[in-house]
Amino acid sequence: MKALALAASSALVFASTALAQQPQAPGNLERLGEFRHTDTPMEIPTVPQGGTKAAALKKNLAKVKVPKGFKVSLYAIVPDARHMAVGPQGVVTFVGTRKTKVYAVTDRDKDRVADEVKEFAPSIAFKIPNGVCFSRDGMLYIAEQNRVLLFPAAEFFYESADVAAFNVVKQGDLIPPEEESYNHTARTCRIGPDGRLYVTLGQPFNVFAPEKMDLYKKTGIGGIVSLTNEGKDRQVFAWGVRNSVGMDFNPKDKTLWFTDNQVDGMGDDIPPGELNRADKAGMNFGFPYFGGGKVRTTEYKDQTPPADVTHPQVEMAAHAADLGMMFYSGKQFPAKYQGGIFVAQHGSWNRTKPVGARIMFTSLKPDGTADKTEVFADGWLTEDGEYLGRPVDVAQLPDGSILVSDDFAGAVYRISYEGR
Template sequence: MKFTRKYIGIRYAAPLTLLLLAGGAQAADSGQEYGPDPELPEPQRGLLPNMTVPEPAEWGDMKPTVPDSYTITAIATDLKVPRQTLVLPNGDILVAEGKGGGKAPKSRPKDFIAGLIQSQGTTSVKGGDRLTLLHDGDGDGTYEDQTVFAEDLNAPYGLALVDDDLYVANQDSLVRFDYEEGQTEASGPPEVITPLPSRINHHWTKALTASADGDYLYVGIGSNSNITERGMAAEVNRAEIWEIDPETGAHRAYATGVRNPTALTIQPDSDELWAVVNERDELGPNLVPDYLTSIQEGGFYGWPYSYWGQHVDPRVKPENPELVESAIAPDYSLGSHHAPLGVDFSNTAVGGEFTNGVFVGEHGSWNRADPVGYKVVFVPFENGEPSGDPVDFVSGFLTGEGKTRGRPVGVTVAPDGSVIIADDMTNAIWRVTRDDANAQPAESATEAPSASSNEEATSPEDEPEMPEDGYAGDA
């Protein structure tokens, strides 16, 4: 197998960025703040924000970096924009593949400029609009069977399994497939449970998880803008986490003011809903922190009127002091513009210092001169809450020369302690295993990564494909 990754568009963003930023904020980046009580700088505003996407680089004979006593293997390549994964009861892995968005009109010069810069950091491979199933028949860690489980979907993203019901959050609807353990192909077309907001779809991804008892599904729905520049009418039913009854499709807003909830998960033991959220842009390189937080029923998390509790965003008019007063400060800052797109709680089988906490996939964002993110971090927990700075678990996607080899998205922790990571730039699935685990990791079945393409990739002569608006969330 070879990695499918073909690049088009602007090869060097930095000179263009420097030219465009002549009238924008130029303050030096300070250190990123992590944890429950970050020190927030004053907002910085200019004609244009800092915008940079690292130039793509090949893996060559390199692999991502993992801690000592762990091994990383590419278990699937040549995918069509993998986003999120789901480990099934028999150990099979489902992968949601697709690209969404693209309906948001570009009305300001910044929109066109940002689109050009963003286009450098995305694959040109056409989104698969499908679910791919990976099967390891002999349990040796090599997923020798790769089949299409379902196709003709609409930018599928979130995945959840409740008993014999497989749920998929497309960019425009929540659907259900019948599922039997060991099944390798859907038995028929999906049933639509409920439509999901999809007009404009500036933030298109629809994160998904099920409650611990399986009675409800939770879907994350991002805002239709950075900070209401399209008007509040465009934000109806947006920046929310919905609670959905899968039997009837009835839904309600479980939490609001959550700008772009890109991944959801349930905390073991407490059964609490947790999310990672991409916050707003254009207030400087160190505002506003993306975050990890528990989600309180009926809670309001600030967007658009305020951030990190009661920090008022002066751009939003009219103001809403009553809502600002009620805004909940998140549990944990991940740092600004890291663009977290994946989250899952660890388990004891992962081992080492990584048994109690969460893994977060950081896609990396374009809204800084110095890129951050581009890795999977582990946030340690103590007494059910985040405790301490994030620890790099999978890195090496961002090179020392400021180039990038890949971009993590979804993160899933399997019962056996392996950590599954979707990479939507390399178009691969990575698997991290502990070396002394009972199931020893297999040697990689892939060849050295290359920039080879398949029939879905465009040619160098084709026009650059603009990224979906906001990507999966300003990433």
């Protein structure tokens, strides 16, 4: 009830703002902000969950290797599945894409297999709605290429085509419109322990030109920005980040960890991918002077890097494409995994012999820094270099099992522990 009350209160605040800024001819987003109907059909088609598609996915999953006692199974068929946000009440999981849709995935009978998958908020025209995240009180945020939207109590009111929706960062204000690109545009988001909204902003180039430096530093492109949950007081939290597509806060010490995809075209084995740790605002993580780890970029090799560069906690395999990550806070998995980090590696597109397409696990030392990194789930990439799937993100269900999204196969998998 508390979550619903807070959601309703916030909805009224955002509604008054929307009314004050109402254009002469409001579109669907403005109508939804005023709690008005749109002309969108109320019946939302569902994505079929059985048949030959499901059979083929289950057959491929038989090739995936997980540690003894663990089981990987098909949770849902979700087209283009990217980043995920599990509702705080365990009612529904929202799945973003790099296209124009967000999906709502529901397991009504709690058998740990989705019963229903359908488009969320079809009355809204999304553009690359990759990043989805929840606040503790049930507010769903969706970070698009150049906009952030808020959906109060979406976990409970997602059934309709029309849902309450409000601008947090209006279209064109997340980055300068002239910096919009087809490259590195998948945003991710998290609500921090301080209640602020954090958004990753990948820069659009392999290595950007020096004349972009001042603009990118100012706007946080090539970094992580934070804002109030109403979209105000924008700050650049971290910079020197090439293209982060995954972050999470350590619940124990409140530090922000994030993955980073590094420079292409330097060879098969350099530079390494990165898993980084930020224990305060204002840190610099080295790009564009460093292409990954301590490997210098060709473009900036003659320039002196900033003295305060922080290098990664973990150097991952080069070009494995580390994307979504999460701290494991559940109790289902053995003690070894509790409090550690799971990372999804999407897999190489630019390596003569591909690597990745797997889930990695990193344990932490008592001081909160990285300890050991190892492969946790592997097998979506065959020995012949053929992809059976490409993991994007990891998320935790209330029972302590984890979900893995796959935009190549269009699926979400569940990894559970059944050993005792």
